[in-house]
Amino acid sequence: MDFDLRAFVDRLCRFRTTAGEEAVAAEWLCERLAELDFDTYTWDADPELLSDHPSFPDDPNAIDVDGRRSVAGVLALGEADPNGGDEYPTVVLNGHLDVVPADRTVWSSDPYEPVRRNSPDDGNSDDPETLTARGAADMKSAVGACVAAALDVRESVESGAFDADLRIVVEAVAGEEDGGFGAATAALENPYPFDRDAAIVAEPTALRPVVACEGCLMKRLELTGRSAHAAMRWVGEDVLPRFERIRRAFVDLESERSATATHPLYEGFEIPAPVVCGTVEAGSWASTVPSSLTAEFRIGVLPGETVDEVEDQFEQRLAEVVADDPWLREQPPTFERFSVQFEPSEIDADEPIVDAVREGMAVTGVPDADPAAATYGADARHYVEAGIPTVVFGPGSISEAHYPDETIEWDEVERARKAIATAVLEYAGSDADDR
Template identity: 65%
Template sequence: MDFDMRAFAADLCRHRSTAGEEAAAAAFVAERLADLGFETYAWDADPAVLADHPSFPDDLDAAAVEGRRSVAGVLELGDATDATDAGDGDDSVPTLVLNGHLDVVPAEPAEWSSDPFEPVWGDGAARDAPPGRDGETLTARGAADMKSGLAACVGAAVDVREGVADGSVDLPPSGLRLVVEAVAGEEDGGYGAATAALASPFPFERDAAIVAEPTELRPVVACEGSLMARLEIDGRSAHAATRWRGEDVLPGFEAVREAFADLEAERAESVSHPLYESFPVPWPVVCGRVEAGSWASTVPATLDAEFRIGVAPGETVAEVEAAFRERLDRVATDDPWLREHPPRFERFSVQFEPAEIAVDEPVVEAVRAGLAATGHPDVEPRGATYGADSRHFVAAGIPAVLFGPGTIDEAHYPDETIAWEEVVAARDAVAAAAERFATDYAA
């Protein structure tokens, strides 16, 4: 069966696969993979497994992971697999995972020029296209992050299979196993990828992975981690007309926020990494939510704020948490009220550990070779200030590189758009990378 990548990407973007609502999109992908001749697998996020994972809360239950289904399709290619089914567990066949996530962040329709979940094809220059490059674009929630990248993975796997069939792709005797994964819950921690890393749904080992995040067709070998922490400050309420009788929480919060900003600047100088030298703020600290007080005419006596704090490759979330907790303690010690009423600073939600692989890992070299084979200039691998599911592969001993079409600048953005020619280019480059990976594995 021919693979219509345009139709696949558009149909997938029509699914409102926000957190906890991935099941319908997973069923769609599984059906399409089966129609294309893949052997399919499916798994659900497992709270018992994830409770032992350092990224996830210990109190996960079945309700927290309901509907978080992931799926995969497997192709066994080459002479060594002619008499082999994907389920036989043969680990002599090199196995490359092509991974994409199904979930998307919510969209605010009022901020969009069209329905976020009704794909729109355009013919102008995409926001992520280099100057002077015009062509077809796709606009929808998930177009860039990262349903088009997942479509490119499916297309690449189909192309390698067709190349083997018609003789244009010459695999070594060891053959090649391609696994296309469509996983749930990447945006809020990687529920699907983490479950598969800790309790593999496959009867074979995985040797490497390409995660098709929007990287502008450049390999990314290092991802930043993040600490998610909630700050709580107590004050004392009073009538606004006699505010001197109360203790306003806002000055204390501003002191903490300023101290955290100072520590962010200090860390930018003291924590160095060669792949992050070009970023103006390599390890960002953002207070993304603040709630204080209860009434306009009452001195605010409670404050609840949530921070996202960057963690550099080579650090741990625990180490960074300790540094910010120590800085918070300094602020409290210097303030008479906070000294007697210490602020609380605790983790919440999912934590992202950083991840990194060597620039000369075979899967990275395969991606670079795939780019060269399809007419793209060689580009140096780089780092990213965001987290991704690659960290779950790396933690499981599976080297993973990010590589895909589009730009992170479009992710989570109104009128999210991708230049379609980049999706086509990613499909070609990933197919060429898979062929190179099989060759290098056999060498």
């Protein structure tokens, strides 16, 4: 069956796959993979399994898995057995189905109606073809590129252009934006009847191999003051100046950590481990001294660190601020974890799957670049924790992810398709002792 990558990605982008809404898209993709002669697998996130993972809440009831379905298609090529037998290499090509919400008021078009500019149907143009839609860069185009790459490998093997015995798994998982519901479940409880040797997670890296991803600590700060009428604010205890002292202390700690960071792959970043206070709610009325405040922080964790270690640093800095404030000593703030924690991940830049991706880059004409690092987290960490060497490599820029008018240049998608297909063939043809 012919595969139209443009049509495939456009259809996938039309699904509104925000948190908990992945199942309909997963069902469509499963049917499409079956039509393309993949063996298909589906799995739902398992709250009991995830509650034992340090990234997720300890209480299974706090992990909402409704609608969080993941899907995969498997191609067994040459003499490889789709039902097992681990003497043949297996490469996972992973992407996620979920997207972050899109505010229509700040988009120039409907986020879920793909807009193509300068496409072949528009006639000749010197400008690159682009696709704009929620998920265009993060990362439905990459899911399509993985499917297309797998089909290209099958054609190469079946036509005799390349002699290889291997399995390719194309995964589209749920809940990556919320910590990796689908990938963590698959890593902890293998949904396939065979082992996985290596993986490529096709997040947007501008076609550069990423071997180190940051983790993050999510913490919620709560402060208590004393309300008073605004006309007599001096009799109240305003939480805002106290919050600002705490926030400033955390910014100072961020600077100290940046100055002492020793990881070589993060030396080029202006802020290697960013700290952001993403939400603040304070007070109840404009004419009342604010007596309560809730703020949520996202704190970066570098490879080589643990979430627990970084948490201790910020807990200590908070304790120092509290010790200097009589009111906070009497009314101590709470500073608790919330949501999902991301541990950092890293693999050796000399892993065969990294070499294979770099070979794919060379064949595609992508300028060779040394393996890099990212200040964001990705599902790669779940596979690395499971002992599966995983490189992050895909089309598009992370600067487009989560932004209004999210856009990708289509040429990068096609180049990613070719690079990933070449990487799979290169990995399959490498010395078995290297795997």
